[in-house]
Amino acid sequence: MKHIVIIFLFISSVLNAQHLLPQPKELNLHEGKFKIANNIKVRVTRPSLKLNKYTERFIQRLEYSSGVYFQHHKIQDTISSYEIVINTNSTTENIHIETNESYAISVTSNKVIITAENNIGAYRALETLLQLITTSKNGPFFNNCSIVDEPRFKWRGLLIDVCRHWIPPHIIKRNIDAMAAVKMNVLHLHLTEDQGFRIESKKFPKLHELGNNGNYFTQEDIKGIIQYANDRGIRVVPEFDIPGHITSWLVGYPKLASANRNYEIATKYGVFKASLNPTEEYSYQFLDTLLTEMCQLFPDAYFHIGGDENNGSDWNQNKKIQKFMTKMELKNNHELQAYFNKRILPILIRNKKIMIGWDEIYDSNMPNSIAIQSWRGKESMIHAAKNGFPSLLSNGYYLDKVYKIEDYYENDPLPQGIDLTESQQKMILGGEATMWSEIVDQTTIESRIWPSALAIAERLWSSSENCDTKNFYVKVPFISNKLQEFGLTHINYQEALLGLISNNSSVQTWKPFIKALEPIRGYKRHDFLKKTLKYSTITPLNRIADACYVESFTARKFNTLIHKNCKKAGFCQYRNDIKYWLAKWAKSAENFQRISYKSTALSEAHELALKVQEICELAWRKVNSPSELTDRENQRAKKLISEIDTYQLDIRFAPIDGIKILFN
Amino acid sequence: MKHIVIIFLFISSVLNAQHLLPQPKELNLHEGKFKIANNIKVRVTRPSLKLNKYTERFIQRLEYSSGVYFQHHKIQDTISSYEIVINTNSTTENIHIETNESYAISVTSNKVIITAENNIGAYRALETLLQLITTSKNGPFFNNCSIVDEPRFKWRGLLIDVCRHWIPPHIIKRNIDAMAAVKMNVLHLHLTEDQGFRIESKKFPKLHELGNNGNYFTQEDIKGIIQYANDRGIRVVPEFDIPGHITSWLVGYPKLASANRNYEIATKYGVFKASLNPTEEYSYQFLDTLLTEMCQLFPDAYFHIGGDENNGSDWNQNKKIQKFMTKMELKNNHELQAYFNKRILPILIRNKKIMIGWDEIYDSNMPNSIAIQSWRGKESMIHAAKNGFPSLLSNGYYLDKVYKIEDYYENDPLPQGIDLTESQQKMILGGEATMWSEIVDQTTIESRIWPSALAIAERLWSSSENCDTKNFYVKVPFISNKLQEFGLTHINYQEALLGLISNNSSVQTWKPFIKALEPIRGYKRHDFLKKTLKYSTITPLNRIADACYVESFTARKFNTLIHKNCKKAGFCQYRNDIKYWLAKWAKSAENFQRISYKSTALSEAHELALKVQEICELAWRKVNSPSELTDRENQRAKKLISEIDTYQLDIRFAPIDGIKILFN
Structure with missing residues (x-):
């Protein structure tokens, strides 16, 4: 019990500090x-x-x-x-x-x-x-x-993809509340995708009637969301992703396609062949009517046309399109897409809108009134700015990649030494956190947005000299906790999900083990799911990786403690604190093994739990009395560490980074 | 750690049993x-x-x-x-x-x-x-x-009052899911109240425009809810409460009132004077149009007209109404209300509806085609049935009274020995759990509905010989846990609320203390809030009482353990188990004291926590070695027990019932 008190006092001592996020100027x-x-x-x-x-x-x-x-x-x-x-x-x-x-x-x-x-x-x-x-x-x-x-950047956004998984208005609204609480000011709604057309069109009703699984925003819903955001000083920018990512449009309007095919709403993920036909006047008439309808619905000056990942293979296969390219002297698909965008531009201008799109819409022949959102790399943002195009950074802000929060935090759109003049730097409007929804659903999405997006909120508001990673991590738990005021479930969804997958099996006794786990980062989890052939819109998202927070703050504290206080081979200060956590994880990993048969999701981690228990027990003894372990035990520990480190699953036992040091 | 294992094994052993709720025939x-x-x-x-x-x-x-x-x-x-x-x-x-x-x-x-x-x-x-x-x-x-x-009763309902506190469609819908999961089949929406008119009327738009704080169901919302319920085999019965409880109507349509007054939406609670004027033809024309509109919106055959708690004082004060009563030979307000109801009945009949209302609409002169919902006592249900009126039981099913769940469970509409013939018994359609929303909001309402309503779900579906209180309590945690599948927050709202009111202060270290608390029962908490003068629609519902579950299952287990295994004066079997809980509560009550200054809500329980710590420590020693305590210590314990038992707050330390036995 002694250790709990120590931890408790530690938390108390910082409570009375000012936890302002973003940090004021x-x-x-x-x-x-x-x-x-x-x-x-x-x-x-x-x-x-x-x-x-x-x-x-x-x-x-x-x-x-x-x-x-x-x-x-x-x-x-x-x-x-x-x-x-x-x-x-x-x-x-x-x-x-x-x-x-x-x-x-x-x-x-x-x-x-x-x-x-x-x-x-x-x-x-x-x-x-x-x-x-x-x-x-x-x-x-x-x-x-x-x-x-005052803010450093004027565009501090959050993109929510409501297409791969449907996210209903009430969840959008409470996230708007959270955005306002940390001074974010743009909600970017990604409304159309291969997997769903998620907004009512009165002009082309088959878009929403046939283009999704029954879930979409009515125009009344959209008005409600815009009003709600506006009441909180937040702009709403809609995205209609063209010419690629449009499979769901083609279910109702196959005439738009570049290839004759039987179109069904996509349920798998990836980059698809389907693309609008940029050579048919029908396409432009259709888009003129549709985009005009949508421009009237969304009052903001910016209108996002996507433009990313247009596969091009349907263009390559279509003879008429190929002929058209020859005739128009368009050398490649990029130029054809630029032609397409140039046809779209007047529609937006007529509707008093500024066009914005992903990297791919950048073209030196486009007027630099359009804005570029950089997702593939910071270079495209820099390139755009140098050529006088306003731009936004999203590269490095992909929340679905479940990076460590510090990685988001330390991603400065304009780091010291960036190769841009002062006036070029002014072209950088800000940035956007992007929450793509392939492997999040209504239950889990908030745990991927928050607290990660806090990093981006502070980075984009506060001056760089006011951004301090260590101080940021002190504030995060408090601000993240406060966001629950709006009904966000990013913290307490975990308990519910663990209760469900374990059939209510005494979650408290094995939760410390789960709390030390993190989902694997980047798109490794996507790869993992692809390998299991379960990577589609109907895959249940109730695995341990879904129940893990993006970053384990206990593991972070533990690893830092070891890093600071342990010399080689387990000679440590604060030994009791270190042993406290090792004992806790050993015990809870042991408890976990007893209930791991409760579901497939749990049973997959059974072997990991066995190894975690063993390594924590060995590490405990090592810290307790460094020279006590036999050579054989030290060897065994190293083997376990290596096995845990490379464990073939979509979760990772995060304290292994600290434990590793003990055996170096 | 030994004890955790014991408890764990206990839970495991029952896991493989069939937890069916309601129990099949x-x-x-x-x-x-x-x-x-x-x-x-x-x-x-x-x-x-x-x-x-x-x-x-x-x-x-x-x-x-x-x-x-x-x-x-x-x-x-x-x-x-x-x-x-x-x-x-x-x-x-x-x-x-x-x-x-x-x-x-x-x-x-x-x-x-x-x-x-x-x-x-x-x-x-x-x-x-x-x-x-x-x-x-x-x-x-x-x-x-x-x-x-097959079900025992054909009407197994849940009433949700969306007026005192607004409950939005998405919360209604996930509760419909939960109802379907436990075979309840009627959602009764209490749509109008002194505190809010919560449904759009196209005929009289000032009802929803002026009659609430901005939150109401549009007709599209209602259609969505009805469709959602219908897809799950659940009927939706609307209630338009007349002639009392109508303050909010009068803001837009004061002409309906029995008294000339400046009407504002009520924010306080209680029974108000406002009442429709039953002597003016305008009232009937208005109601004809409104109820016809609503009858068309709601497809179910039943239409609820409320009728409860019509105060009558505005009728008494209105000379024209008094004259009317004399002229029509109406002896009292009940007869005037019956006259009113008789004028409403043809409107409903024309719309092919069956009238249903609370006790007060019962009148021997009304045709027994109308149905009575009994809230004041079982007698009115019996009386109605004897006179050939179909009726429903709600008395004893008031979820806002936060009774022990067994009290709901053991409330059989037709207990053995009831004074009704077999054919009279057939007039009892079933019952309804009622969730009045004076002191619940969106955050807490589900914790008052579930798991309590499980008791009523099983009672109304299963035959009485299949209802067993002990077995029911074994099933409840599992079924309650499963309901989280639908996004219900009845379990995990607690963690979020405690995090908020304590500013994220190491909730786990003092949560066992909170988990042993229960809100005071019946309407005592209403009385408590009235005394503090904070009993209105804008009172924040974030006290410890709000964060407590309706029943502490740990306290229940502990009390049962002591009841079964302890002889007088602390001589017990299973001493380690008993001591485990006492130590846990003592420690967590101590931890609580350290953070109790974090908010007003917490600080109010500071003194209780002090007493709980002391009595748990004394009880631990008593169980450990019954004769060790001095006379003075035994006296002190008795004093503490009495103080805790009568503590002047809206929460109660539930294990005190078991601890009491130790010192008898």
Whole structure:
């Protein structure tokens, strides 16, 4: 029990620090505090429907988070001696890319003053204030301070792919809440894919009637989502991915295709042959009508046309297309796609939209009014910027790759020494976290978005000198926990999923073992699933890898502890702490073995659990008394480490990195 | 660690039993098993859109629950040597109160045969089959068996009040899934209240535009819910509560009122004065139009008009109403309400609806075609039945009263010895669990519905001789866990809520203390909140009482253990098990004290935690060595027990009932 207390004190000691995420530009703490008492009042100096709505929600959230029952829930219009005041100059009905999001906060003992150019800046300030709530034995308070803040990049996005797996409006909305809480400002909805056309078209109803498994956004749903986002200062950018990734369109409208084939909604994943026919006027008439309909539905200035991974093989096979290319002197498929994009551009311009697309739409013959979203590498972003194209970074921000969170965090769109002039750097609008949904469903998607996207939120808002990986990791558990306020399930889905796959088998006794596991990173898990031939839209996503968090914070702490405190061959300081975790994992891996037959998913990890138990027991003895282990035992340990390290499964026992050091 | 193993083995040993809930009428287990292998096929002998849809979902759920990746996801039409077959005679598009829900299942080593009169019976059978999944080291299987099953009552309902707190469609839908899983067949939507009019009216739009805080079901939402329920063999009965409970209606349509007053949506709770004016023709014209609109929206034959708690004081104060009563020879408000109901009845009859309402609509002058839902006591149900009125039991099924689950379970609508003839007994249609939402919100409501409603589900389906409280409690954790399949949060909301109110403070170290707490029962918590003057629609529901499960199963086990194994004054068998829990609670109550300042909600329980720690430590010593305690210590223990037992808070430390025995 001693160790629990130690850990507990460690956590407590950091609790009273300010956990602001993203880190503000300037933060100065002062003596004294503003008490969050029940007679608190909130005043808005320039009321507007939008600001009042946000402020009213703020009052409720402050009450909920502080645990104090307030006397006043309404916004005041007269000055009070003890109040939170929100000063703005103007109201912005619709946030756009140039909207000023800056704000300042001054907390003194009887007044909190928020100053912002407009309501959007005020929203950002109110979120900061909610993160400032601190608790003490004398009740909750804000520490006196002054904050001046503004974003580094103006485009801080999250892409959600609602096509490979359907993600319904209520889940989109609570993620919008979470985005607002950490000052992200663009929701990019990936609406069409080979696996599903997920939005109602009144012009071409067979798109949504035949192009999905019954799940799609109605136009009312979309209006609701846009309103919800707008109320929180978040833009919604729709993506209609053309000319590739369009199998689902062709089920209802095969005439659009470049090849005569029997089209069915794709259930497998990958890059498909299906492509729009860029040589038929029908295609452009169709797209003109459809995109005009959609441009009217989505008020944002940007309209995403995808453009990625157009396989080209159907173009190669189509003689008419080949003839057309010869006639038009188009040398290759890239040029044909550029031709296609140039035909699409006037449609968007007529609808007052700015075209944006993936790397592949970049073409030196396109006007540099279009924007490029870089997914294949930072080079394409740099190349675009050098040629005067605005661009966004998504490469390195792929949430479906389940990278270590620090890898997202340390991916700066404009790192020191980047080969771009100052004016070229201004072409970099920001970036977007991308949540592709091949191997996430409604149950698991939030655990892949959060807390990983916190890294990208801070990176894109805070100046690079304010980004510190170590400090970031201290803040993450607290901010991630707070996001549960919106009903996000990124933390507690684990318990439910483990309960389900184990038939309620005493999860607590083996959960520490699971909590030390991580899914394998990059697209290795995709490869793993492909090998099992189970890599489709109907594959149940209820394996241990699905139940694992993206990063094991206990393993991270353990590995750091060892790294810092252990000399070679197991001579360590803080031995009790290290032994505590080793004993815990050994025991829980043992417990796991007893219930591993409860489902296929669990039984696959049976052998891993055996090895983990053995290596943890050996490591425990090594730390306890380094010279006690026989040569044979040391050899055995090394063999186990190597086996665990290369274990052929889609999960990895993360503390093995620390344990390895003990036997070096 | 020894104790964990003991508990673990205990759980394992019951895992392989059949946990069927509700208990089928006849269940005979045979030798052998039907293996759930990856080449399993499912065949429907009489395909229909509805049955196929349910069956396809069944295949997905069987795959998800068994953890086996299937080769065949489609319904087969040819006989196979290894298959699940679904035989039905007919398809029922819309379940109605007389729909035959019976079914039979025969499981042999290579065939599962389901036989049912219609698709609804087949749905019930498929849910039973999913509960039959058993796991072993050789993979999942169904035990060979034969089951014959049918419901005891034809109306097995759940009422959800979406007015006091708004409950959105996606939460309603996942609760419909859970209802179907345990064979409940009526969703009663309480749609209008003083605190909110929660459904769109195209005829009188000010009802939904002005009558709520912005949250209501559109008619599209309602159609979606009805379709969803219908696809699962569940009827949807709407309630429009008149003539009382109508404050929210009057905001937009004050002309309906019996008193001239400035009407605002109620935010406090209780019985209000507001009442429709039953003497004005305007009221009937309005209701004719509105109810006709709603009768067309809801296809079910029953239409609920509420009728409860009509305060009457506005009628008493209105001279015109008083004159009307004299003229019509109506002796009291009950007779006036009966007059009102008689004017409403033809509207419903014209719309081919059967009127149903609460106790208060019973009147010997009403035709006994109307149905009575009994909430005030079983007597009104008996009285109605004796007079030939069909009736439903809800008294004793109030989920918001957070009774012990056994209290719901043991509330039989027709207990042995009830004073009703056989034909009178047939007038009892069944019952309904009622989830009133004064002190539950979206976050907590499911924890009040489940697992409590499981008790009512089994009671209303299974014959009384098949209902056994002890056996029921064995099944509950497994079935409750399984319901998480639908995304229900009734279990894992606790972790999220505790994380939020403690600012992520090492919840695991003090959770055992919370898990031993229960909310105070009946309406005591309402009284408690009234006393604090915080009893309204905007009161944050994030206290410890909200985070507690309705019943602490650990406390129940502990109390039973002591009851069975302890003689007076602490002389016990199974001493280690008892001491294990006492030590756990003492330690976690101590840990709790350290973080209790994190929020008001937690700090209120600080003193309780102190007392719990002390009594658990004393009890541990008492069990360890009964004669060791001094007289003074024994006296101190008794004092603590009495203080904890009568602690002035909205939570209760449930193991105190067992601890009490140790010091007797």
